[in-house]
Structure formats: C-alpha cells, structure tokens
Amino acid sequence: MYKYYENLPSSYFSHLFGHESQNSILSLLIKEGYALNLSAGGHTEINLFTTFSITIGLTEKGLNEYETVCSIVFQYL
Numbered sequence: 001m002y003k004y005y006e007n008l009p010s011s012y013f014s015h016l017f018g019h020e021s022q023n024s025i026l027s028l029l030i031k032e033g034y035a036l037n038l039s040a041g042g043h044t045e046i047n048l049f050t051t052f053s054i055t056i057g058l059t060e061k062g063l064n065e066y067e068t069v070c071s072i073v074f075q076y077l
Helices: 002-007 007-018 025-031 059-063 066-076
Strands: 033-044 049-058
Touching: 007 033, 007 049, 025 033, 025 066, 049 059, 049 066, 059 066
Parallel strands: none
Antiparallel strands: 033 049
C-alpha cells in the first residue's frame, strides 16, 4: 500500500470495517449476539509491506460460533 499512500487505502479500509453506524458489520455482529466491539487498521513496516488487521471482541456466543463470525467478516469483505 505504500506506493498508494496519497490515496490512503489503509484509512479507507479501516473506515469500512471499523465504523459503528447502523448497517455496519459491527452492528450486525452485536445484533446477532456475537460481538462487543471491533477495531480495524493497517500498519506499514519500513515501507516494505503493510498488514491489515480486524480485531473483534467476541461474546461467549461469538467465541462458540467463531466460524460464523469469520464467515460474516469474509462475506462483508
């Protein structure tokens, strides 16, 4: 993503996954009882590569049904 830094691709994806408004991925996960919170963001290492992570604070139900949570995240992606 480094060569595209002027377009802020990491910020774009962080916003798409990390916003908490109605119809967001987090609102769905909370509604279904799977999650309590979600954060997303990218990190560039020495201009060589960028990692992007999505961290979800799961409920007990979400932990027991983590495959469903992963499926929802990948469907959103």
